[in-house]
Amino acid sequence: MAGPNLRQRIGHGFVSRQVLAENAVIAAAQVAPAAASPLAVGGAQGEAFFDFMFGELRGQALTATDDDLLALARAMAEPDLPAGDPRQTALDNPDIPAGFTYLGQFVDHDITLDLTPLSEAMADPGMTRNFRTPGLDLDCVYGAGPGPHRFLFARAPNADGAMVDTPKLLLGAAEVSVEGPDRPGQQVPQLPNDLPRNAQGVALIGDHRNDENLIVAQIHLAFLKFHNAVVDHLKGTVADDRLFAEAARTVRWHYQWMVLHDWVERLTETGIVARILHEGRKFYRFRTKPFMPWEFSGAVYRLGHSMVRPRYNHNRIFRTPQPHLAEGTFNFFFRFTNLSGGLDSGTPGQGTFPSNWVIDWRRYFELPAPDAIKAEFNQSRRLDPLLAGELHRLPGAAAGSAAASLAFRNLRRGVQIGLPSGQAVAALMRQKINFDAISPAEIATGPDGAVAKSLGFDARTPLWYYILKEAELRGEGKRLGPVGARIVAEVFVGLVQGDAGSYLSDPAWKPDLPAAVPGTFFMADLLSFVAAWESPGQLDKSLNPVGD
Numbered sequence: 001m002a003g004p005n006l007r008q009r010i011g012h013g014f015v016s017r018q019v020l021a022e023n024a025v026i027a028a029a030q031v032a033p034a035a036a037s038p039l040a041v042g043g044a045q046g047e048a049f050f051d052f053m054f055g056e057l058r059g060q061a062l063t064a065t066d067d068d069l070l071a072l073a074r075a076m077a078e079p080d081l082p083a084g085d086p087r088q089t090a091l092d093n094p095d096i097p098a099g100f101t102y103l104g105q106f107v108d109h110d111i112t113l114d115l116t117p118l119s120e121a122m123a124d125p126g127m128t129r130n131f132r133t134p135g136l137d138l139d140c141v142y143g144a145g146p147g148p149h150r151f152l153f154a155r156a157p158n159a160d161g162a163m164v165d166t167p168k169l170l171l172g173a174a175e176v177s178v179e180g181p182d183r184p185g186q187q188v189p190q191l192p193n194d195l196p197r198n199a200q201g202v203a204l205i206g207d208h209r210n211d212e213n214l215i216v217a218q219i220h221l222a223f224l225k226f227h228n229a230v231v232d233h234l235k236g237t238v239a240d241d242r243l244f245a246e247a248a249r250t251v252r253w254h255y256q257w258m259v260l261h262d263w264v265e266r267l268t269e270t271g272i273v274a275r276i277l278h279e280g281r282k283f284y285r286f287r288t289k290p291f292m293p294w295e296f297s298g299a300v301y302r303l304g305h306s307m308v309r310p311r312y313n314h315n316r317i318f319r320t321p322q323p324h325l326a327e328g329t330f331n332f333f334f335r336f337t338n339l340s341g342g343l344d345s346g347t348p349g350q351g352t353f354p355s356n357w358v359i360d361w362r363r364y365f366e367l368p369a370p371d372a373i374k375a376e377f378n379q380s381r382r383l384d385p386l387l388a389g390e391l392h393r394l395p396g397a398a399a400g401s402a403a404a405s406l407a408f409r410n411l412r413r414g415v416q417i418g419l420p421s422g423q424a425v426a427a428l429m430r431q432k433i434n435f436d437a438i439s440p441a442e443i444a445t446g447p448d449g450a451v452a453k454s455l456g457f458d459a460r461t462p463l464w465y466y467i468l469k470e471a472e473l474r475g476e477g478k479r480l481g482p483v484g485a486r487i488v489a490e491v492f493v494g495l496v497q498g499d500a501g502s503y504l505s506d507p508a509w510k511p512d513l514p515a516a517v518p519g520t521f522f523m524a525d526l527l528s529f530v531a532a533w534e535s536p537g538q539l540d541k542s543l544n545p546v547g548d
Contacts, residue, residue, distance in 0.1 A: 048134035050114060053284055053293035053487070054420065054428055061418035062462060066402065068455045069415065072465065073407035075451035078386035083311060083320040091381055093307070095478045096266050098378035099364030101307040102215040103523060106223075107259055108304075109209045109216075110140045111495060112297050132207075134290040135499035136256045136492075140207035141169070141223050142248060151204055167231050167244035169224045170196035170204055177356035186317055188355040191545045192534075195221055215312075218359040226526055227251050229533035233513070250513070253503035254521045256496050257511050262522040264492050267303070267383075268485035276493045277504075282432045284490040290498035293491060295425065298417045299463040300487045302410050303383060303480065306468050310388040313376035315360040315546045320376075329390075360544040365524045367543055382477030385448050385468040411462050422466020423459070426483050435482035438470050445473075 052058060081088050113131040133139045143149030146165060154168045172194035177186055195203040195210075195217055203211040210220040231247045238246045260273045284293065313319035314328030362369035363378050381388065387407050397404035402412075426437040443461055444453035449469070452458050457465065470481030480488060496502045503509050511521035513529055531542035 048130040048132065048289070049291050050128040050130055050294055050297065051291045053295045053491075054425055056428060057420040057424050058418070060420045060424050062415060062421045062424075062460055064411075064415055064455075064457075064462070066408075066412065068457075069411040069462070070402050070405070070408050072448075072451055072455060072457060072462070073402075073405045073411055074392070075448040076385045076387055076407040076465070077392050078381070078388055080310075080389045091386075092379040093382045093478055094379060096307070096380045097365050098307075098309060098312060098380045099215075099219075099361070099523065100263060100266060101304055101309075101380050102213070102219055103263060104301075104304045104307075105213075105216050106140070106210060106219045107136070107263065108301060109207050110136060110138060112292050113207070113209075114297075130292045134292070135495050135502065136252070136259055137499060137501075138206075138223065138248075138252055138255060140210060141205070141220070141227070143206035146244060149206065152206060167247060168228045171221070171224055171228070172196040172203075174353055174355040174358050177354035186356045188317075188358075188546055191355045191358050193218070193221065193355070193358040193545055194353055195224075214353070214357060215359065215364070222361075222527060222530060223251075223255075225530045225534065229530050230513070232533060249501075253509065254511050254513055254526070256503050258521050258523060258526065260492060260496065261520065264489055267480050268489050269479065272485065272489045273493060276489055277497075281490045281494055281497075283429060283486065284494045286494070286498065290495050293487075294417050295419060295463060296487060296491045299410075299414050299419055300467050300484055301491075302464055303467060303471070303484065303488075305387055305391060305406055305410065306383050306385070306471075307380040308388050308391060309378065309381055310390055312378050313363050315356075315358065315363070315544070316548055317356050317546060319363075356546060358545045360546060361527050362540075362543055365527060367524050367527060368539075370548070373548070383468060383471035383475060383480060384477045385446075385465055385472065410464050414462050414464055419463045422461040422463050422470070422483065425463060426466075429483060429486065433482075433486065436474070437483070438466075438473050438481070442473050443469055 078091060079087075081091075109132075111132055111134075114128060115131050143152055146153050146167075150165065152169055154166045154170050155163045156166050158164045171192055174191045174194040176190050177188045195205055197203055202208070203217070205211065205220060205224075211217050227247060230250050231243060234243060234247055234250065265271075265273060310329065311320055312328040318328035320328070360373075361367055362373050363376060369377075391406040392404065393399065394404045394406060402408045423437075429435075430437060440453075440458040443449055443458040443466070449458070452461065452465065452469075461469070467480065467484040470483055471477060471479065474481030475485075479485065496504055510519045512519075513521060513525070514532070515521050515525040516528075527543060528539065531539040535541035
């Protein structure tokens with residue numbers, strides 16, 4: 001059932017009719033007066049566009065044939081190793097848990113959506129519409145707010161018994177899963193752990209791309225619960241008619257802080273956000289409101305593809321090694337979604353995903369867990385030019401073809417957009433900041449580098465490959481190198497600075513929700529806050545609903 005949709009979704013090129021329809025509403029809300037949307041309590045407003053971050057390089061686009069790009073793409077495959085092979089550990093990034101791979105995808109869906117055919121976009125790149133608001137404002141969760149997107153919100157009876165809208169978001173439930181002769185130990189009851197869905201299995205969420213794979217869907221669900229937990233946390237401290245707006249602001253500000261300090265600084269280096277805030281952005285510049293840089297969306301931020309694992313220890317049922325049960329493979333995560341998989345009303349019982357696939361958060365983020373669970377913790381793959389084999393064998397395409405390779409699709413996208421080479425970007429950046437740029441000889445190292453050299457890509461390197469090679473050489477595969485780190489950090493800082501209602505609008509503000517370290521707020525804190533709200537005194541019941 002996953003078929004071509006899986007290939008299209010991973011490749012960033014497919015947008016469903018549902019997404020097209022929902023964004024017509026969001027687009028209208030973006031250009032309406034601020035008071036027209038309940039999200040105007042600080043969310044980014046107005047039209048947003050894609051454009052080049054390094055406009056000086058517009059005439060220096062890298063050119064390459066599809067044959068050469070495919071040859072390089074084929075060299076970008078990590079070795080296929082069996083589950084449990086000790087050599088797997090060497091491919092892991094010890095500094096970034098695997099959950100951040102999909103948190104990064106969730107963030108991407110919050111800040112960028114290009115509905116324009118590529119041929120039209122390239123006619124005038126600076127006028128390509130971004131159908132996401134220009135800021136970390138969680139419009140992928142809230143849509144255009146309780147008015148235009150009323151279907152996202154829960155209803156409840158009032159004192160008179162009449163059903164009325166509430167400030168809380170809708171939640172869904174995962175259906176009962178049963179065990180059988182070939183599925184021992186898989187009896188799991190219904191759990192409140194799916195996205196809300198209509199009768200056709202379509203997720204009722206602000207951005208349907210967040211139902212493209214199971215892990216990002218579970219992260220989206222965590223944010224729905226986070227909002228509802230904050231509503232209850234604030235209830236009684238603000239007027240009822242301000243409860244949604246204040247909860248949304250609280251959620252967004254903690255999310256913005258988390259993205260900068262828990263996500264961006266894991267990818268780059270501790271302190272880079274404070275340094276850019278103090279010294280100013282040197283490369284990502286805009287006059288009044290942010291744009292989405294092609295260099296970022298078309299190359300640099302595609303770093304997440306390098307972080308994907310071929311298989312995961314997902315919960316007590318789906319893990320490795322597990323001889324009598326299925327493994328938690330990457331491709332399996334696309335089965336239990338509506339956008340990419342088979343959740344629909346065509347087959348009875350297929351409107352939601354089964355409860356035995358509910359995530360165990362302790363295996364994806366740094367949360368308290370028994371030693372046995374810590375031993376099965378999922379780290380992301382290293383930041384380097386090698387992608388998991390599954391990303392070179394996308395379903396719906398002939399084996400070995402260009403269409404089956406995500407690496408090829410990324411490389412070709414960069415050429416089609418007209419991105420400059422990594423060397424051109426590095427040379428321009430070195431005019432303002434000092435760093436040790438990678439050399440052609442360094443790029444030529446390793447089996448993938450040898451192929452790059454044979455094609456002339458050691459001297460003029462596709463930007464996406466350059467960023468990954470730089471991370472391998474300058475960041476030891478644990479973090480980005482100087483070019484990638486600076487671009488990622490400046491773009492995210494700029495998106496927050498460009499939102500007049502972000503947490504930076506209050507210089508004295510610090511995260512004030514409960515956290516392991518007061519005054520900070522990380523993804524693990526968000527999940528723990530939700531767990532304390534959902535299962536007081538029994539955090540594991542929320543963090544690991546399937547049980548040990």
